[in-house]
Amino acid sequence: MADSSFDVVVVGAGPGGYVTAIRAAQLGMKTAVVEANHLGGICLNWGCIPTKALLRSAEIYHYMKNAKAYGLSAEKVDFDLEAIVKRSRQVSSQLNKGVGGLLKKNKVTIFDGWGKLAGGTGGARKVTVEKDGKVSDTLTAKHVILATGARARELPGLEADGKLVWTYKDALVPKEMPKSLLVIGSGAIGIEFASFFNTLGAKVTVVEVMDRVLPVEDEEISAFAKKSFEKQGMTIMAGATVKGLKKSANNVTVTVEQGGKSQEIIVDRVISAVGIVGNVENIGLEGTKIKVDRTHVEIDEWCETGEKGIYAIGDLAGPPWLAHKAEHEGVICVEKIAGLKDVHPLNIRNIPGCTYCHPQVASVGLTEKAAKEAGYDIKVGRFPFIGNGKAIALGEPEGLIKSIFDAKTGELLGAHMIGAEVTELIQGYGIAKTLETTEAELMHTVFPHPTLSEMMHESVLDAFDRVIHM
Incomplete structure (x- = not known):
């Protein structure tokens, strides 16, 4: 020793x-x-x-x-x-x-x-x-x-067993593809696994105790994500609670309570993603x-x-x-x-957050609701992917970029994105926040064409009624 x-x-x-x-x-x-x-x-x-x-x-x-x-x-x-x-x-x-x-x-x-x-x-x-x-x-x-x-946090009665009920570790090394899957929790971990298994063909149900999916994100982005996930075939149950799990040899009967009503959902596997x-x-x-x-x-x-x-x-x-x-x-x-x-x-407030589902989600700073609650008089700009040439060329026309500013000072308070490659784009706003950038610097910045980043510029312009391509 x-x-x-x-x-x-x-x-x-x-x-x-x-x-x-x-x-x-x-x-x-x-x-x-x-x-x-x-x-x-x-x-x-x-x-x-x-x-x-x-x-x-x-x-x-x-x-x-x-x-x-x-x-x-x-x-x-x-x-x-x-x-x-x-x-x-x-x-x-x-x-x-x-x-x-x-x-x-x-x-x-x-x-x-x-x-x-x-x-x-x-x-x-x-x-x-x-x-x-x-x-x-x-x-x-x-x-x-x-x-x-x-x-990983484990809730009483919903503990993982590594076979029918998985933690993130179990979900990373599945021995076989489940035909159906229920994910408890719609934070980044839960949604990323939901997206992975859904894309590979599993019937996925996501249960979230809060009133919306991806609850830490801006409400507008959450709503956009929910529609996109449902369009892909996912079932999203927000404002719902898993009350119990009943295991059999090869599947799990999950009791879910939503809006005062209870129902049973039978799935091959359950992923518990309820925090850490x-x-x-x-x-x-x-x-x-x-x-x-x-x-x-x-x-x-x-x-x-x-x-x-x-x-x-x-x-x-x-x-x-x-x-x-x-x-x-x-x-x-x-x-x-x-x-x-x-x-x-x-x-x-300057730490970007990214979720690598499909479509990707990324954000930095205050949400629109948080900015209002903090007492700011705000200006909000939005620009959709459908208005961007690069997004259309990529075959990725679904998405949105949203920027939030202090109306009095022009300070960038927050930025929120959903769509292709937004987990890469968000750092542009991250740098802007660290530099305490205002709308003026962002407007004067030349964004290359054709790129997805042009939507960031357009979103800023939109907040101040100067948007060009919408």
């Missing part, structure tokens, strides 16, 4: 943890990262990346089935589920190895095991590393950054001044907890539960520790 001293020890090597460790090392700090499972964490191994690989396969399958619309011919179009899953796992494996290479390149020491706070004060914080039930190493650090992430809970257990929080609120660690604007010298980032520190939020928090945290002057607290 070795006793090693570091400037920074990061517990958890997910997207937040490994990026934090690399940045700390770049800043000249002797850095270690402790990881019990996979480098890259849930995002790389069981979340963001493998789901996108699955969705890409489904997207190509969709285009192959609709080849005739593009003047092409494709006969006997089919898919191999095992091969789709294998490709997804290979993508994750490749990136997992890449993370290891990046950490090694930046001279970050990797400890394989379970990291746990073990006391100490000031510049002598201790972290134990447990492997196979035994403490393999004890690390001492001036600063400890907790990046232990989160896991922070991994706060068994990481040594007991006896510290660290406060936990609803499974998430409370932090200040620099990610420091109530215990000096201990920090928390990413999903462990609360919403929004996004990999890019975790990465940015980690960078802010270590740059502040290093004493850099040009460090700014994270503004969650």
